Amino acid sequence: xxxxxxxxxxxxxxxxxxxxxxxxxxxxxxxxxxxxxxxxxxxxxxxxxxxxxxxxxxxxxxxxxxxxxxxxxxxxxxxxxxxxxxxxxxxxxxxxxxxxxxxxxxxxxxxxxxxxxxxxxxxxxxxxxxxxxxxxxxxxxxxxxxxxxxxxxxxxxxxxxxxxxxxxxxxxxxxxxxxxxxxxxxxxxxxxxxxxxxxxxxxxxxxxxxxxxxxxxxxxxxxxxxxxxxxxxxxxxxxxxxxxxxxxxxxxxxxxxxxxxxxxxxxxxxxxxxxxxxxxxxxxxxxxxxxxxxxxxxxxxxxxxxxxxxxxxxxxxxxxxxxxxxxxxxxxxxxxxxxxxxxxxxxxxxxxxxxxxxxxxxxxxxxxxxxxxxxxxxxxxxxxxxxxxxxxxxxxxxxxxxxxxxxxxxxxxxxxxxxxxxxxxxxxxxxxxxxxxxxxxxxxxxxxxxxxxxxxxxxxxxxxxxxxxxxxxxxxxxxxxxxxxxxxxxxxxxxxxxxx
Amino acid sequence: xxxxxxxxxxxxxxxxxxxxxxxxxxxxxxxxxxxxxxxxxxxxxxxxxxxxxxxxxxxxxxxxxxxxxxxxxxxxxxxxxxxxxxxxxxxxxxxxxxxxxxxxxxxxxxxxxxxxxxxxxxxxxxxxxxxxxxxxxxxxxxxxxxxxxxxxxxxxxxxxxxxxxxxxxxxxxxxxxxxxxxxxxxxxxxxxxxxxxxxxxxxxxxxxxxxxxxxxxxxxxxxxxxxxxxxxxxxxxxxxxxxxxxxxxxxxxxxxxxxxxxxxxxxxxxxxxxxxxxxxxxxxxxxxxxxxxxxxxxxxxxxxxxxxxxxxxxxxxxxxxxxxxxxxxxxxxxxxxxxxxxxxxxxxxx
Ligand SMILES: Cc1ncc(C[n+]2csc(CCOP(=O)(O)OP(=O)(O)O)c2C)c(N)n1
Numbered sequence: 145x146x147x148x149x150x151x152x153x154x155x156x157x158x159x160x161x162x163x164x165x166x167x168x169x170x171x172x173x174x175x176x177x178x179x180x181x182x183x184x185x186x187x188x189x190x191x192x193x194x195x196x197x198x199x200x201x202x203x204x205x206x207x208x209x210x211x212x213x214x215x216x217x218x219x220x221x222x223x224x225x226x227x228x229x230x231x232x233x234x235x236x237x238x239x240x241x242x243x244x245x246x247x248x249x250x251x252x253x254x255x256x257x258x259x260x261x262x263x264x265x266x267x268x269x270x271x272x273x274x275x276x277x278x279x280x281x282x283x284x285x286x287x288x289x290x291x292x293x294x295x296x297x298x299x300x301x302x303x304x305x306x307x308x309x310x311x312x313x314x315x316x317x318x319x320x321x322x323x324x325x326x327x328x329x330x331x332x333x334x335x336x337x338x339x340x341x342x343x344x345x346x347x348x349x350x351x352x353x354x355x356x357x358x359x360x361x362x363x364x365x366x367x368x369x370x371x372x373x374x375x376x377x378x379x380x381x382x383x384x385x386x387x388x389x390x391x392x393x394x395x396x397x398x399x400x401x402x403x404x405x406x407x408x409x410x411x412x413x414x415x416x417x418x419x420x421x422x423x424x425x426x427x428x429x430x431x432x433x434x435x436x437x438x439x440x441x442x443x444x445x446x447x448x449x450x451x452x453x454x455x456x457x458x459x460x461x462x463x464x465x466x467x468x469x470x471x472x473x474x475x476x477x478x479x480x481x482x483x484x485x486x487x488x489x490x491x492x493x494x495x496x497x498x499x500x501x502x503x504x505x506x507x508x509x510x511x512x513x514x515x516x517x518x519x520x521x522x523x524x525x526x527x528x529x530x531x532x533x534x535x536x537x538x539x540x541x542x543x544x545x546x547x548x549x550x551x552x553x554x555x556x557x558x559x560x561x562x563x564x565x566x567x568x569x570x571x572x573x574x575x576x577x578x579x580x581x582x583x584x585x586x587x588x589x590x591x592x593x594x595x596x597x598x599x600x601x602x603x604x605x606x607x608x609x610x611x612x613x614x615x616x617x618x619x620x621x622x623x624x625x626x627x628x629x630x631x632x633x634x635x636x637x638x639x640x641x642x643x644x
Numbered sequence: 645x646x647x648x649x650x651x652x653x654x655x656x657x658x659x660x661x662x663x664x665x666x667x668x669x670x671x672x673x674x675x676x677x678x679x680x681x682x683x684x685x686x687x688x689x690x691x692x693x694x695x696x697x698x699x700x701x702x703x704x705x706x707x708x709x710x711x712x713x714x715x716x717x718x719x720x721x722x723x724x725x726x727x728x729x730x731x732x733x734x735x736x737x738x739x740x741x742x743x744x745x746x747x748x749x750x751x752x753x754x755x756x757x758x759x760x761x762x763x764x765x766x767x768x769x770x771x772x773x774x775x776x777x778x779x780x781x782x783x784x785x786x787x788x789x790x791x792x793x794x795x796x797x798x799x800x801x802x803x804x805x806x807x808x809x810x811x812x813x814x815x816x817x818x819x820x821x822x823x824x825x826x827x828x829x830x831x832x833x834x835x836x837x838x839x840x841x842x843x844x845x846x847x848x849x850x851x852x853x854x855x856x857x858x859x860x861x862x863x864x865x866x867x868x869x870x871x872x873x874x875x876x877x878x879x880x881x882x883x884x885x886x887x888x889x890x891x892x893x894x895x896x897x898x899x900x901x902x903x904x905x906x907x908x909x910x911x912x913x914x915x916x917x918x919x920x921x922x923x924x925x926x927x928x929x930x931x932x933x934x935x936x937x938x939x940x941x942x943x944x945x946x947x948x949x950x951x952x953x954x955x956x957x958x959x960x961x962x963x964x965x966x967x968x969x970x971x972x973x974x975x976x977x978x979x980x981x982x983x984x985x986x987x988x989x990x991x992x993x994x
Contacts, residue, residue, distance in 0.1 A: 179848070181855055213842040218708075228848055234838035236711045237850035239734045242704035245696070249708025249716065250838070252692045253666065257840030275704070278697040425687040431826035433685050434657040436647035472819065476648045479821045485648070487819040491674055491757070512904030514818050514897075517978040 170203035172212050172232055179229045188226055192392025194349045194382025195224050198291055198362075201355075202260070203231065205363040209370055215258045216250055218243045220272075222264035223297040241272025244279035247286040258369040259286045266296045269305040269329045276331070280375050283340030283417070287365040288377045290331060293384035294403060301387040305329040308406055328406060332379045336412040342374035344413040348381035350400035354409070374417055381407055450483065453508055455593050456516035460501035460533055461525025461546065466580030470523065471502035473584055477598045478506040486514040499528060506593060521591055522559070523583055525566070527551055534559070544587055546579065562590060562631050569622050578619035585623020590631070596620060649822035651789040651815045652677035652719075655745055656685055657824055658790030659717055662797040663831050664743070665691035666716040668705035670698055670724060673757040674813035675747035678719040699724035703731030703744075710740035711849040713837030715797050719745035721813075722763050723754065725771075732806055733772030737851025739866070741800035743793060744778075745809040747816035748947075750974040758974025759813035759897060764951035767808050768924045775863055777870050779807040779877070780924040782895040786820035792922070794829065799877060801832050803869050810924060812947065814897045814976065870926075879922035880931050884910060888917030890990045891939040891964075893932070893956055895921050897976060898945050905982035912983070914990045924952065929959040942966045943989045945982060947975075 177184045189196040206212055212233055219227035221240035228235035238246040243261035251259040261279075268276050268290050279286065295313055296302040303313040303320060306328050310319035320328075332346045343365060347358035358380055365376040381403045383395035390398060457474060461467040468489050478485040489502045503516035518538040524530035525546040537543055537559040548565035564586045570579040581603075588596050599620055607613040649657070655678050659667075667682035679695065686693040692709075696702035702718045709716035720728065725746050735742055746767055750760040765771070768780050779799050781792040789811065796807035838847045853859035881899075884906055885891065894902045899920040909916045919935045921928050936942050942964050944953040953968045960966060969985050971977050977985075 213845055214840050216712075216838055216840045225852065228850065232845065234840050234844055235848045235850070236708065236838050237738075237848075237852055238707060239704060239730055242700070242707070242731070245701040245704035246708035246711070248694065248701075249666070249668065249705035249710070249714075250712050251708075252694070252705075253709045253712035253714045253716075254840045259840070274697050275701050278701065282694070427690075428685075428688040430660050430689055433688065434661050434824050434826060435645060436649070472648065475819060479646055479648055485821060487648070488814060489817055491813070491817045511820075511900075512907065513901040513979050514814065514820075515901065515976060515978060517980060 170200065170207045172203035172206045173199075173230050174232045177229045180226070187230060189223065190386040192383055192385040192395050193223070194291060194293060194380065194384065197349050197355065198289060198358075198380055198382065199227065199230055201359050201362040202262075202289060202366075204359070205366045206233065208363065209366055211258050211366060211370060214256075214370075215260065216254065218247045218250065218259065218261045220261070220263045220267040221298070222267045224262055224264060224291065225298065227262055241267050241270070242275055243267065244272065244275040244284065244286070244288065248279055248282070248284050251284060251286050255285070256372070258366060260366075260369075261286055261288045263288065263290055264297065265290070265292045265294065265304040265306040269331050277335070277338075280335045280341050280377065281338050283342075283375050283419070285369060285372055285374055287369045288375075289362065289365070290377065290379045291382045292331075292379055292403075292407065293382045293387075294328075295384050295387050297384050297387055306331075306407075308402060330407065332377065332407075332410070332412050335377055340375055340417065341377060341413050342415060342417055343368055343376035345377075345411045346379040346381065346407060346409050348399055348404055348409055349383060350381070350396050350404060357409075379407070381409075450481070450506070450508065451592065452506070454511075455506045455521065455591075456519045456538070457504040457506070457521040457523070458501060458516050458519035458533055458536070459504070459523040459525070460499070460529030463498055463500045465500075465525045466577070467500045467525060468502050470580040470584060471504045473599065473602055474504050474506070474587075474594065476602045477594045478504075480598050480601065481594055483507060484509060484511050486511045488514040488516075501529065501533070521587065521593070523587060525579070525583070530554065542590060544583060544590060546583055562586070562627065564623065564626055566623070569626065570619060573615060573618050573622060575615055578615055581616045581619035582623040582626075585620035586627045587623075588620075589624040589627040596624065645825065646821040646823050648819050649786055650677055650819050651783075651786045651811065651817065652747065653681045654786045654789040654822050654824075655719065655793050655809065656681035657822070658793035659743070659797070660685060660689065661790070661824065661826070662715060662794040662829050664715040664717050664797060665689070666709045666714050667691070667693045667718065668696050668702040668709070668716070669718045670696050670702050670720065672721045672724050674749055674759075674816050675719050675721045675724075675745065677816070678745060678747070699727035700730065703728040703735070706742045706744075707731055707735055707738070707740060710735065710742045711738070711838050713834040713839060715801075715831055717743040717745065719747065721747050721749045722751045725763060725766060729766070729772040732778065733774050733776060734851050735806045736772070736776035736778070736866075737774060738849050739804040740849065741797075741804050741806070743796045743800055743807050743809065745793070745811070748810065748812040750972065756974050757813060759947060759976055760972060760974060761812060761896060761898065761947040762949070762951065762972065763810065764924065764946070764948060767810050768927075768952075768955075776866065777805070777873075777925055779803060779805055779873060779926075780810050781807065781879075782810050782922060782924050783815060784896050784899045784920065785815070786818065786822050789815065790822060790824055797831070799873075801834075803873055805869070810896070812897050874926040877923060878926050878928040878931060880928040881920040881922060882935060883918040883920070885917030885919060885935050885938070887915055888939050889915040889993055890941055890943060890986065891917055891919055891936050892943045892945060892986065893919045893921070893952075894945045895924060895952065898947060901977055901979055901982055902945060904979040905986055908979060908983045909986045909990075912987070914986060916986055916990060921952070924955075927955045927959065929955075932956065932959045933963075936960055936964045939964065940993050941989065943986070944968045945977070945985070946970050948972060
């Protein structure tokens with residue numbers, strides 16, 4: 145820490161012996177840096193450090209544009225971690241590299257404010273590469289000031305992603321070797337490949353002329369934020385005399401002679417962007433969203449009317465056979481009939497690989513485990529499911545098999561099996577899709593666990609298309625009639641002997 | 645009015661009711677329906693949904709929105725929570741309130757997507773760097789997915805700290821009746837927030853305290869609020885603990901299976917009761933001690949290799965024998981399995 149560029153205070157009460165007042169500073173800087181623990185009248189930056197200059201340019205632009213009360217500065221991890229010491233604006237300090245993400249959250253919370261992400265090259269181009277690219281790509285309305293000093297300053301001179309080929313650092317002790325470390329990263333160019341940014345420029349603090357250009361760039365980036373125009377990005381090639389082991393003048397020269405040829409100064413993007421405003425979401429109220437659809441409520445039938453204390457049902461088949469929906473239908477019906485219900489699906493890749501199952505409880509009492517390890521009713525929509533789950537069925541239970549006959553070698557003693565050619569019935573009705581509804585009709589008739597009228601009410605609430613609804617009604621009826629005409633079914637016994 | 649609702653979706657319904665208007669997240673099974681519901685609902689009420697590029701980004705977006713004083717949330721599962729640990733540490737250090745939902749799946753590494761309770765250490769004991777605590781709530785039903793999400797927002801604001809809703813793939817994926825009616829829930833004023841306004845210009849959100857004494861003082865303040873939370877916020881449920889000789893302890897989905905197992909075991913004449921921690925941090929230590937004091941032995945069941953059991957042992961401090969049974973890998977014990985275990989445990993009682 146030594147003399148600095150901007151921190152010398154013009155306020156008389158803040159003047160310090162041994163320091164010469166060179167110029168007054170922007171009102172956007174605190175008059176005294178109270179957040180510092182000592183040397184409250186000067187910054188912590190080294191003599192000739194580019195951060196000091198960039199701070200000054202930003203503060204002056206904020207002041208000129210009258211944005212002080214509208215600005216939130218996000219400070220990074222790096223030498224500029226303490227930017228909040230100086231800027232008298234709203235300040236948020238964030239984790240290494242994450243400024244664009246935090247700025248995203250901030251700006252979207254405060255859409256009419258000016259949010260600045262201030263970042264170094266390690267912060268932005270190494271640990272935070274993903275965050276900057278995606279913030280730019282989303283067109284976040286933030287200004288990013290990217291101080292590229294080709295080195296890690298704060299941690300004492302390690303290699304940065306922007307370190308030049310042959311440039312020595314403590315972690316590239318022989319000079320950056322592309323064979324080991326690759327080439328310097330050109331962030332402005334990279335971001336220029338994206339559609340959303342409105343302004344991308346690279347500037348340099350190499351001499352007064354370039355500093356004036358940098359001033360204009362900083363101001364422009366903030367104007368664009370004031371106007372809510374979109375993502376703006378200014379890369380600033382910046383001296384780091386201390387780490388580079390140069391005096392401030394040499395350091396500036398190094399920016400001019402070494403950095404600029406590697407990182408060309410250019411306006412890479414400067415255009416307004418009109419975003420398509422397609423697919424706007426409808427407006428709703430919170431009440432509408434949380435309470436679900438009104439029509440789904442139905443006067444509960446008395447729970448006591450059911451002939452079981454609890455009924456565990458497992459439904460299994462191929463994905464696409466409507467297995468999960470069938471279970472939901474039963475759970476929804478049970479709920480409407482005043483029962484406690486639970487529905488637990490198989491989920492994820494298992495489902496995608498072709499087979500699916502779900503487990504449903506209908507109960508007069510609070511449901512403990514939602515798992516049904518010994519179902520009283522198994523609906524098996526294919527042979528695989530029959531073979532997989534039949535042995536789990538509770539003694540006295542029933543298996544509804546969605547085919548016209550059992551596989552020849554299949555036997556089961558503890559449960560009754562009923563075959564229903566569900567897909568043939570569905571095909572005859574005109575849609576293979578209602579095979580699962582045929583099974584519901586059969587299940588309701590065979591077990592009398594819930595009422596067919598409730599099934600229709602649930603379907604009416606769910607199926608908006610009148611033709612499909614009619615098809616479902618016919619499917620329910622067909623399933624019911626099939627059982628009625630073809631099968632004599634005994635009552636489903638309760639494991640604990642409960643009967644009514 | 646009851647509606648049949650999926651656990652993951654109930655989280656978002658609770659969040660909407662709690663006044664959460666920003667969601668930042670990244671998809672992962674078995675938590676994705678939370679992001680999907682947020683994507684559908686938040687824009688419809690003028691809120692924000694962003695699918696971030698990673699969980700690292702999502703948690704930092706949460707950090708930004710929380711710094712601006714918003715009620716904000718994210719959700720994920722183990723692999724995503726691992727990535728969020730950095731951000732959670734910063735949120736805790738900067739004393740920013742937010743809600744994070746972890747729908748646990750089986751690990752370590754990619755593991756599989758079936759339920760486990762193996763993120764207990766990572767969420768309850770920390771996981772990120774530094775001295776901090778998460779407030780951790782463990783729902784066991786769809787109704788609680790909504791209610792405890794609402795409570796998580798309230799506690800997060802009250803203590804200015806991240807609050808975690810720690811659940812698992814089954815509670816997230818299952819459907820049950822959800823009874824939720826619109827009510828006004830007021831979030832407290834946040835005069836410390838940074839909003840880009842004249843009133844908040846001097847505000848500053850950060851976790852940096854450069855001087856040792858300053859950081860120690862900051863941590864002491866945090867400790868003090870954690871002690872307040874321990875005194876005031878423990879929540880738990882007991883089932884048939886009155887005359888129990890054996891106390892079984894489990895949370896989340898396991899508590900549901902245990903509840904059925906307790907019913908069954910009682911039918912077999914075994915005097916067993918269930919203690920279910922609802923807050924995992926603060927852990928209901930005192931209440932567990934009381935419940936255990938009336939019994940001879942404590943039996944902990946988890947979908948882990950033994951994580952919460954450490955807190956049970958700490959709470960009971962050797963005053964009762966504590967036995968453990970864990971299933972892992974995505975296996976969830978059946979009621980019969982746990983009845984058998986309970987029978988074994990109670991047979992060994994003298
Ligand atoms: C996750 C994490 N890793 C590493 C660090 C240590 N660290 C602090 S600053 C920094 C590099 C900063 O370099 P740069 O972004 O170029 O900024 P400069 O200091 O040069 O301005 C590093 C690696 C950290 N704070 N956090």
